[in-house]
Amino acid sequence: MSRADNRAQNVAAILAAARTEIVAHGGGGLSMRAVAREVGLVSSAVYRYFPTREALLTAMIIESYGHLADALEAGRSGRRTPATQWLALARSLRTWAVDHPHEFQLIYGTPIPGYVAPPETIPAAEAVVRPFLEAGAANDVEAFSGRKLAAQLGIVQEITPDATTSGIGAVLAEIAGLVGLLTLELAGHFVGTADPADHLFEATLQRQLHTLGIS
Structure with missing residues (x-):
C-alpha cells in the first residue's frame, strides 16, 4: 500500500470513529x-492527520455537506420543471435527514461550544444551497424585495446569475423553514399533533411553491 493510500485509509477510519463518538456523546463530547x-x-x-479537535470537526462538517449535496443531486436528476426540482430537492433533504440524523445535527443543529466554522466550510454549504437557488430563485418575490436585503444578497447572486435578489431571499427563508421543520420532527416535537409529519411536510412544500411562484 502506498503512503497516500495508507493516509487516506487512516483519515477515513478517523472520520468514521469520530462520527461514532458524536452519536454517543454529541459534538461537544468529541474526544x-x-x-x-x-x-x-x-x-x-x-x-x-488533524492537528486540532476543531480541524477534525471541520472535516466532518465538510464531509456531511458533501453527503447531503450528493443526495440532493441524485434526487433532482431528471426533474424538468422548477416545481418538480424543488419538490425532489426538499424530499431528498428530508430523507437524508431522517436516515442520517447525526450528520444533519452536525451541520444544522445546536452549535458546538467553542467551535466556529472556518471559511473552508463555505463552498461545501454553497453546494447544498445552490440547487435550491437554481430551482426556486428566478422570480421576484415582493416580500423579500427590500433594498437592504438586496444589498446583502448581491454576493449570492454572483453564483446564481439567473436568480433575482428577492428570489434568493425567499429561497434562503424557505430552506431555513425546511431545516426548522426537520429539526422539530427529528426531535419528536410533532408527536401528538402532526406525527408522522408527512402530510405537514407536503403541505409546507405546496405553500413554498406558491410563495416562490414556481410551477
Whole structure:
C-alpha cells in the first residue's frame, strides 16, 4: 500500500470513529483520545492527520455537506420543471435527514461550544444551497424585495446569475423553514399533533411553491 493510500485509509477510519463518538456523546463530547483508541492509534498519531479537535470537526462538517449535496443531486436528476426540482430537492433533504440524523445535527443543529466554522466550510454549504437557488430563485418575490436585503444578497447572486435578489431571499427563508421543520420532527416535537409529519411536510412544500411562484 502506498503512503497516500495508507493516509487516506487512516483519515477515513478517523472520520468514521469520530462520527461514532458524536452519536454517543454529541459534538461537544468529541474526544481525540477516544477517537485514537477506536482506530488503534496513539493520540499523537491522530494529531498528525488533524492537528486540532476543531480541524477534525471541520472535516466532518465538510464531509456531511458533501453527503447531503450528493443526495440532493441524485434526487433532482431528471426533474424538468422548477416545481418538480424543488419538490425532489426538499424530499431528498428530508430523507437524508431522517436516515442520517447525526450528520444533519452536525451541520444544522445546536452549535458546538467553542467551535466556529472556518471559511473552508463555505463552498461545501454553497453546494447544498445552490440547487435550491437554481430551482426556486428566478422570480421576484415582493416580500423579500427590500433594498437592504438586496444589498446583502448581491454576493449570492454572483453564483446564481439567473436568480433575482428577492428570489434568493425567499429561497434562503424557505430552506431555513425546511431545516426548522426537520429539526422539530427529528426531535419528536410533532408527536401528538402532526406525527408522522408527512402530510405537514407536503403541505409546507405546496405553500413554498406558491410563495416562490414556481410551477
